[in-house]
Amino acid sequence: MNDLDGLKRTCYCGEVREEHVxxxxxxxxxxxxxxxxxDLIFIDLRDRTGLVQIVCDPVRSPHSFDAAKCLRSEYxxxxxxxxxxxxxxxxxxxxxxxxxxxxADTIKIFNCAKTPPxxxxxxxxxxxxxxxxxxxxxxxxxxxMNNLKLRHEIVLAARNYLSANGFWEIETPAMTxxxxxxxxxxxxxxxxxxxxxxxxAQSPQLFKQLLMISGVDKxxxxxxxxxxxxxxxxxQPEFTQIDIELSFTDEEQVYDLVEGMMKHIWKEVLGxxxxxxxxxxxxxxxxxxxGSDKPDTRFGMxxxxxxxxxxxxxxxxxxxxxxxxxxxxxxxVPGCAELSRQTLDRLTDKAKEIGAxxxxxxxxxxxxxxxxxxxxxxxxxxxxxxxxxxxxEEGDLVLIVADEFDTAVGVLGRMRKEIAQHLxxxxxxxxxxxxxxxxxxxxxxxxxxxxxxxxxxxxSPSTRDLKLLDDLDEQLKGKLRARAYDLxxxxxxxxxxxxxxxxRDIQEKVFELLDLSLEEAQEKFGFxxxxxxxxxxxxxxxxxxxxxxxxxxxxxxxxxxVMAFPKTTSGSCLLTGAPSEVSPDQxxxxxxxxxxxxxxxxxxxxxxxxxxxxxxx
RNA sequence: GGAGGCGUGGUGUAGCCGGUCUAACAUACGUGCCUGUCACGCACGAGAUCGCGGGUUCAAAUCCCGUCGCCUCCGCCA
Numbered sequence: 001m002n003d004l005d006g007l008k009r010t011c012y013c014g015e016v017r018e019e020h021v022x023x024x025x026x027x028x029x030x031x032x033x034x035x036x037x038x039d040l041i042f043i044d045l046r047d048r049t050g051l052v053q054i055v056c057d058p059v060r061s062p063h064s065f066d067a068a069k070c071l072r073s074e075y076x077x078x079x080x081x082x083x084x085x086x087x088x089x090x091x092x093x094x095x096x097x098x099x100x101x102x103x104a105d106t107i108k109i110f111n112c113a114k115t116p117p118x119x120x121x122x123x124x125x126x127x128x129x130x131x132x133x134x135x136x137x138x139x140x141x142x143x144x145m146n147n148l149k150l151r152h153e154i155v156l157a158a159r160n161y162l163s164a165n166g167f168w169e170i171e172t173p174a175m176t177x178x179x180x181x182x183x184x185x186x187x188x189x190x191x192x193x194x195x196x197x198x199x200x201a202q203s204p205q206l207f208k209q210l211l212m213i214s215g216v217d218k219x220x221x222x223x224x225x226x227x228x229x230x231x232x233x234x235x236q237p238e239f240t241q242i243d244i245e246l247s248f249t250d251e252e253q254v255y256d257l258v259e260g261m262m263k264h265i266w267k268e269v270l271g272x273x274x275x276x277x278x279x280x281x282x283x284x285x286x287x288x289x290x291g292s293d294k295p296d297t298r299f300g301m302x303x304x305x306x307x308x309x310x311x312x313x314x315x316x317x318x319x320x321x322x323x324x325x326x327x328x329x330x331x332x333v334p335g336c337a338e339l340s341r342q343t344l345d346r347l348t349d350k351a352k353e354i355g356a357x358x359x360x361x362x363x364x365x366x367x368x369x370x371x372x373x374x375x376x377x378x379x380x381x382x383x384x385x386x387x388x389x390x391x392x393e394e395g396d397l398v399l400i401v402a403d404e405f406d407t408a409v410g411v412l413g414r415m416r417k418e419i420a421q422h423l424x425x426x427x428x429x430x431x432x433x434x435x436x437x438x439x440x441x442x443x444x445x446x447x448x449x450x451x452x453x454x455x456x457x458x459x460s461p462s463t464r465d466l467k468l469l470d471d472l473d474e475q476l477k478g479k480l481r482a483r484a485y486d487l488x489x490x491x492x493x494x495x496x497x498x499x500x501x502x503x504r505d506i507q508e509k510v511f512e513l514l515d516l517s518l519e520e521a522q523e524k525f526g527f528x529x530x531x532x533x534x535x536x537x538x539x540x541x542x543x544x545x546x547x548x549x550x551x552x553x554x555x556x557x558x559x560x561x562v563m564a565f566p567k568t569t570s571g572s573c574l575l576t577g578a579p580s581e582v583s584p585d586q587x588x589x590x591x592x593x594x595x596x597x598x599x600x601x602x603x604x605x606x607x608x609x610x611x612x613x614x615x616x617x
Numbered sequence: 618g619g620a621g622g623c624g625u626g627g628u629g630u631a632g633c634c635g636g637u638c639u640a641a642c643a644u645a646c647g648u649g650c651c652u653g654u655c656a657c658g659c660a661c662g663a664g665a666u667c668g669c670g671g672g673u674u675c676a677a678a679u680c681c682c683g684u685c686g687c688c689u690c691c692g693c694c695a
Contacts, residue, residue: 033655033656035653035654035655035657035658036651036654036657037651037652037653037654037657037658038650038651038652039651039652040651040652040653040654041652041654042653042654042655042657044655051655053654053655055653055654057652058652059652072646073645073646086653087653089653090653090654090655092654092655094655095655098655115627115645115646116627116628116645117627117628118627118628118629118645119627119628119644119645121656123656124628124629124644125629126627126628126629127623127624127628127629127687127688128687128688129686129687129688130627130628130687132687179695180695181695182694182695183693183694183695184693184694202694202695203695205695227694228694229693229694230618230692230693230694232689232690232694233688233689233690235694353620353690353691354690354691446692452695453695454695455695456695457695458695459695514695558688568686568687568688569687569688569689570686570687572686574686574687
């Protein structure tokens with residue numbers, strides 16, 4: 001009584017409409033809810049498309065009525081019945097199928113279900129850890145189901161677009177060689193060569209460049225990437241890229257291609273027209289105006305440089321900052337002149353938390369009055385000048401940070417976003433794309449003080465900087481620009497790419513800049529350097545973070561909501577229990593031995609019932 | 618590695634400046650009643666050693682310490 005018996009579904013629950021009225025349908029799905037009115041039972045039947053109401057009437061069909069009596073939430077059933085229009089006054093405008101209902105003739109139970117750990121209802125979300133443990137139930141909720149669908153549609157549209165534009169989808173190894181640059185690698189021990197390891201690919205970067213050297217010309221891949229770094233709302237240890245590379249290209253061709261792809265996806269998936277080309281900002285401009293390399297351009301409150309206005313000031317905070325080679329920057333917060341002392345203090349604390357020495361406020365009150373803790377240190381001209389440059393009007397609040405450039409704009413950039421969010425100044429429905437171009441080639445690692453590739457070491461220096469490579473001092477290193485670009489959507493870094501180096505001599509010079517000796521370079525990347533000598537075409541590309549992309553389009557706050565089976569912030573999967581211990585035999589086969597470890601942690605976990613076997617250490 | 622938040626019946630919350638907590642409310646669950654519900658309604662019922670361990674106290678969900686888990690952020694993420 002629990003297999004299909006030749007039954008065939010005629011349509012999905014959420015698709016039953018007026019046009020089906022009069023016809024018999026066979027539906028299969030889960031019992032979302034049962035409303036037992038005594039001598040009449042309503043069942044909401046659910047599948048991935050939505051809900052439809054089933055009516056079980058003892059007079060019409062005693063058999064199905066009896067069956068309906070024992071149904072419970074999440075039972076899996078087949079319902080055969082006739083679609084009818086609902087009686088006037090009983091329609092439900094809240095669901096798409098609300099004008100019709102199905103009069104059940106037959107109800108067949110495929111499977112019973114235990115009472116679920118949480119109600120499968122769209123609104124109420126239980127704690128995320130419970131959703132993760134029972135992810136298969138969580139995904140039954142239509143918002144989650146719709147996210148999965150959206151993700152599929154975006155991937156499909158991207159794939160179709162790229163294929164139509166001559167790109168071939170080619171797979172590259174997930175298990176590859178560990179390379180020194182970049183994130184921490186996930187390592188896979190080799191059984192056949194004990195003591196050696198594969199690394200899970202952080203991206204297909206090197207392989208796609210080799211494909212260009214092969215003459216593939218246009219490549220793409222929907223590719224899983226692995227990086228062993230700490231998690232965030234928008235970061236998982238395994239994530240998916242839409243990876244694209246093409247030969248004989250420059251920046252403009254990449255921008256064109258990507259804008260076309262976005263336009264296509266918006267049309268196909270959202271049914272709306274996207275305005276292209278996207279605006280562009282150089283990295284310098286982005287930092288100047290937004291204090292971020294991924295500016296949210298959906299709202300104003302841009303950062304102003306007020307250094308010139310107060311250049312001759314006597315106010316020591318400004319004076320000292322400028323004297324030390326720093327700068328004084330400000331943002332104007334509209335309509336917030338009357339913020340309480342307490343709120344301002346909180347903002348100041350926040351600014352200090354993220355690196356500023358302090359936060360100076362000037363309130364331009366409606367009656368031309370000025371309120372500011374530093375009022376007496378500034379001249380009237382300075383106060384007016386600041387008002388003009390920041391575009392502040394009466395009723396507005398100006399927040400000022402005096403510091404090194406990076407700190408000043410960085411702090412204000414973050415304040416800008418947080419305050420705008422708090423004030424509801426961000427139009428949630430908008431999709432504002434912006435290209436950020438001309439990234440620095442190198443950036444200094446704060447901890448070790450060494451220079452690192454800002455994008456990756458295969459990025460071409462900008463053409464005008466090429467001649468500088470031979471004769472560089474430390475100062476110049478930070479000024480070098482790269483042929484690298486990011487696509488930013490609503491303040492989220494969606495995609496990142498560059499025109500690559502395709503000549504051995506230049507690649508070697510860049511390795512040198514990165515303090516990678518020739519021997520090391522040959523040892524780690526020799527295969528690429530060699531390949532450059534066998535006819536490497538100019539090439540470049542871009543890679544999208546698919547999870548973030550879908551997150552933004554779905555309006556989700558975390559990529560976990562657009563991934564079927566994500567991991568927790570500590571990198572574990574609450575559903576499967578990964579990562580798990582493995583048997584001594586497995587370790588032995590790989591030539592591995594665990595070192596003696598403090599097992600308190602493991603023991604505490606066991607006490608919590610989070611693991612099912614004692615550690616094998 | 619660091620900072621912060623949270624952890625109370627299945628689920629979501631209240632209680633948290635110690636005693637009246639014999640732990641409240643909603644929902645889910647069970648039984649019964651109900652022919653137009655759609656967050657159905659009504660009645661009754663069952664369900665929690667307050668994450669775990671230790672400490673302070675006459676007394677701990679409540680205070681302290683440790684620990685585990687989840688979340689957010691910094692570092693990290695070519």
